[in-house]
Amino acid sequence: MSLTSEEAQRLQQAATQAAENAYAPYSNFRVGAAILLDDRSIVTGCNVENASFGLTICAERSAMVRAVSEKGPHVRVAAIAIDNLNGAPSSPCGACRQVLSEFAQEDAMVFFPTGSGNAVSGMENRPFFDLFPFSFALAKSPSEPS
Ligand SMILES: O=c1ccn([C@H]2C[C@H](O)[C@@H](CO)O2)c(=O)[nH]1
Numbered sequence: 001m002s003l004t005s006e007e008a009q010r011l012q013q014a015a016t017q018a019a020e021n022a023y024a025p026y027s028n029f030r031v032g033a034a035i036l037l038d039d040r041s042i043v044t045g046c047n048v049e050n051a052s053f054g055l056t057i058c059a060e061r062s063a064m065v066r067a068v069s070e071k072g073p074h075v076r077v078a079a080i081a082i083d084n085l086n087g088a089p090s091s092p093c094g095a096c097r098q099v100l101s102e103f104a105q106e107d108a109m110v111f112f113p114t115g116s117g118n119a120v121s122g123m124e125n126r127p128f129f130d131l132f133p134f135s136f137a138l139a140k141s142p143s144e145p146s
């Protein structure tokens with residue numbers, strides 16, 4: 001599903017806004033993600049840290065689980081935008097790529113701030129499966145939603 005430039009802009013703004021809600025007292029790295037679903041609605045998420053650091057959930061997975069919780073198991077991701085309030089490059093981590101791959105459309109796009117070192121040089125957009133080729137998947141059983 002292709003996005004209009006207006007949709008892409010709205011998605012990026014939603015990601016930036018979602019980062020305002022981040023709970024990141026340990027890293028102070030505040031991340032927001034906005035997912036454009038196949039019904040063209042937008043669902044957002046932010047990172048939620050924990051004193052038991054490994055329990056932290058990233059913004060991207062937070063948005064993904066919210067999308068399923070609100071819309072059900074058939075949701076499909078047309079695009080995801082990520083931003084942070086730290087002016088840093090950030091593309092989805094490996095764990096988030098694996099979780100998103102379960103719901104991503106074949107032509108899903110990722111919008112993310114890039115740069116070198118800690119400096120952002122711009123927003124990039126790439127096909128999701130260029131970032132995550134050969135993703136792990138299992139055949140779904142007939143009783144599960146396809
Ligand atoms: O793609 C990423 C990478 C990191 N984080 C969060 C997790 C943690 O709270 C903070 C620093 O790693 O940023 C995300 O939300 N998304």
Ligand SMILES: [Zn+2]
Pocket residue numbers: 058059060061092093094095096097
């Ligand atoms: Zn992640």
